[in-house]
Amino acid sequence: MLINRESIARYLTNTLGMADLELTDYPKAKQLPYLLQDQFEFLQMKFANHFVILAIPKKNIPLRQMRDALRYLPSDQPLVMCFESLASYERRYLIEQKISFLVPGNQLYLLDLGIDLREYFHRKKQAPVRALNPATQAMLLWFLQNHQLTTEWAPSEVATTLKYTSMTASRAVAELVELGLFEEFSRGRRKYLRANDSHEQIWQKAKPYLRSPVKQEIWTREPVYLRPSEICLAGISALSKLTTINSDQETCYALSPQTWQEIKRDLVPLPEKEPGASCYQIWAYEPRMYREGSISSGASCVDALSLWLSFRDSSDPRIELALSDLEKEFRW
Structure with a gap:
């Protein structure tokens, strides 16, 4: 006191x-x-x-x-x-x-x-945003891939689809406004964001604050029994579907944190990559984000923007070339 x-x-x-x-x-x-x-x-x-x-x-x-x-x-x-x-x-x-x-x-x-x-309940002075919170990043990427025809959106609506809380949506609004990516305004009790730039310009501005969604990679020979709606291709397996790069023999999948918690007890991880094994990436957010305003119900690839981010630190020349091709094909 x-x-x-x-x-x-x-x-x-x-x-x-x-x-x-x-x-x-x-x-x-x-x-x-x-x-x-x-x-x-x-x-x-x-x-x-x-x-x-x-x-x-x-x-x-x-x-x-x-x-x-x-x-x-x-x-x-x-x-x-x-x-x-x-x-x-x-x-x-x-x-x-x-x-x-x-x-x-x-x-x-x-x-x-x-x-x-x-x-006054002033918040402690926060350090400048160096990287977006994973939930904020997920909501931003959702906007960029699902709101092609509008520059206004409500993070709270996206949060509901991605199963985040209203508090998480409020934090996302604060982060995105702080970085100057959007302007905030309200209609009734709901907060909206307005973009003054094109989707491609927002992507370029946001890049320094975006990070790979991959938290961990697990290699295993154990069979994983999941419905197609619970899993999707990631890594080289997904990149080969969207570019001309050749796929590896091993298949790579992306799992949400929730799905990983459900199956991890049944897996025996390998100490390192082995021929014939499968790779499971545990993501920081839901990897099954697609266009059309809902999470995909069928097995497919992770969304293109998150896939690009998952390889952004790679120094492999063939991957760098594939990422360049992938970015050119982004549909804004």
């Missing part, structure tokens, strides 16, 4: 626009009972024609004990308690006791000054 006066002054200046704010030592502090001097540092500020006492705890003691001690303060000036942080139950207790308080960068409750509860 400990805090310093500089953070208090900075918070009040930024929050209430108090450019001339001045915090001074409380002039009657040395006349207070020793109990108060021992447990609190007292400051004074002038606000809205009032002199306000700020009480800053020096020790981490229970709020009830603080309240009882502060009853020995003169009652002719409003009191505000200052904390570095508060748990929800502590905040609730202070409000129930009608005690004004502040938490710099987070909460402000100035009851005695006629300012009702104002909670």
Whole structure:
């Protein structure tokens, strides 16, 4: 709960626009009972024609004990308690006791000054986005491959199709707007994104923030019994279907995280690739994303954009050539 006066002054200046704010030592502090001097540092500020006492705890003691001690303060000036942080139950207790308080960068409750509860719940300053969250990437690629005729879309609708939560959709909106790929607007309670660039331009801008969807590769000789709707070709097996590159003898498949959890106990992985074995890629998101607005119900290849990303770090000249051909064939 400990805090310093500089953070208090900075918070009040930024929050209430108090450019001339001045915090001074409380002039009657040395006349207070020793109990108060021992447990609190007292400051004074002038606000809205009032002199306000700020009480800053020096020790981490229970709020009830603080309240009882502060009853020995003169009652002719409003009191505000200052904390570095508060748990929800502590905040609730202070409000129930009608005690004004502040938490710099987070909460402000100035009851005695006629300012009702104002909670700011600022998120911690985030580092610049270096790579999109896998769910955000999946929703972006879905948009690029399924919304050819529109520049507006609702990530929440895509999230439902891909079985993500509304919270995940909100995070996707924040990431895509932060990168300048879309503009945000609302219709009713739903958030939409508007693109000012073509799909191809968005793809090129987003590339530095996109990553391979492949989290892990498993080689096995064990048979895997899955319905065609639960599996699709990936790796070289898929690339050979979409370009002129020759396929390997071994077949490569992509699995969603959920499907992998269901079958992994039945597989005995090999320590490395072996002739005649099969490769199973575990993806960070659903690999069965196709056009037409739904997940494919038949075995086929992974979507072309994700396939390109799964090979983006390859230094094999024949794969680089195939990727160049694949990108030229993207349907925008």
